[in-house]
Amino acid sequence: MSNESPVISIRNLSFSYGTAPVIENASLDVLQGQVTSFVGPNGGGKTTLLRLILGLEKPDSGCVEVFGCSPEQARSRIGYMPQHVRHDHLFPVTVLEVVMMGRMGAGRFGLGGRDRQKSLEALDKVGLADMAAKQYPTLSGGQRQRVLMARAIASSPELLLMDEPTSMIDAASQNTFTHMIEQIRGECGIVIVSHDLGFVSSIVDQVVLVNRSVRSCCVQNLDSQCFESLYGERLRVFEHGAAGEKEGAL
């Protein structure tokens, strides 16, 4: 897989909700086959950046290109996992039916056996193969997140965007998640929005610090100064794979 062509290319992007600026003059590339994580404080604009990449929000200035096209044109090649879905809590729908919605697309009116097969495979990847016939609203929060994950990968996307995919998932399922990312990395570009850098740093190649401004760093070069600039205060930095922890920026 070539690492040359950017999957997502953002140039001088600014966006505000009314008069409140959310993203200011952001530029960013996400490369094919790379795993990128957007990290930053609450309200820093991580989810908004994801929505701009999906074309669900329109930039005030600057541009977003996905696969060299507009987000709207590129959508069919993107798998998207929202943080949660505000659905009717009595919606009568099975887990498999939810995952199959990931196979819908422009020009498609019905779904068939192949869609069912692909959806079952996606469920298997997130470790929920035995839950296909269960009612979606009766699942726990963590299980629902994994179903939404399966829905995002059911279309075999070339770019996978996930918003806080592990926020409600327990430790065992986090391993399933890491395993799934390892399985599909290389097949597609992956962007993970997360507040939990400690968790994602073991699987990502690039970290993008989002706090109104956007700054990308290679995961090896992350240091406590990055975080101070991001959160505006001293933080405790945990070193992955190391036995202990060290105090940041003394």
Next chain:
Amino acid sequence: MRNAMIVGLLSSVAFGVIGSYVVVRRVSYLAGAIAHSSLLGIGAALFMRGRFGWTAADPLLGALIAALLSAFAVWWVSTYAKEREDAIIGAIWSVGMAGGLLFLSCTPGYVDAMSYLFGDVLLVGGWQMWLVAALDLAVLLLGIGLYNRFQALSFDEEFATVRGLPVKSTSLLLLCMVALTVVVLVSVAGIVLVVALLTLPAAAAGRISSSLKGMMIGATLIGVVTVPSGLFLSYNWDLPAGPLIVLLVAIVYLGSWLKGRKA
């Protein structure tokens, strides 16, 4: 009476299918606005007929045009209005009724507004059965043919957008189908009571069924039982059919609460 029975049974299919979408998509107040504002069309048609003698101005045709226009207005507001959507929908609701009532009061001769507001089975003529059957067919073809799309739209509109589905036009189509269904039901239940027939059977069926398809079948069956029962009681007790049907449907809904606690 026989006509009313046939129309009631036929319309059960329409409100079972469309009502299920209305309930899971949680747009019953949009359906309410469409139903109530169709009085504008009924009033306008009766006014034109009474004042100018235009026999082509049929109240049901007026209701159809007004309901479709109001579906478009409601869709536009719910899609593009950034704030106070519910207040504007409420305004469409009552402005439509106000206009209709004014037309009725300016219409020469006696016009019984009650029969349109609360339904009157005697309004059902022979040609209306064909209209209801045609609307049923349209609702069934679209509602079942586009099942996957409506399901995806109702479950998670944003995701459907990202998948490249034509969310705005599908949403408008659904509201137009609500408008058609409302018109079908006007002669049975009247425009005030129509929302109960759209929502209660579907909500009751939703408590016990495990799929949207099952909900549609269940809601249709509830209609097939309650509508003729209401008409039968109305005939025997000399009471208006619309309120009786709505009460029967409400009893079924309450029953589903006792019976159907989903695991």
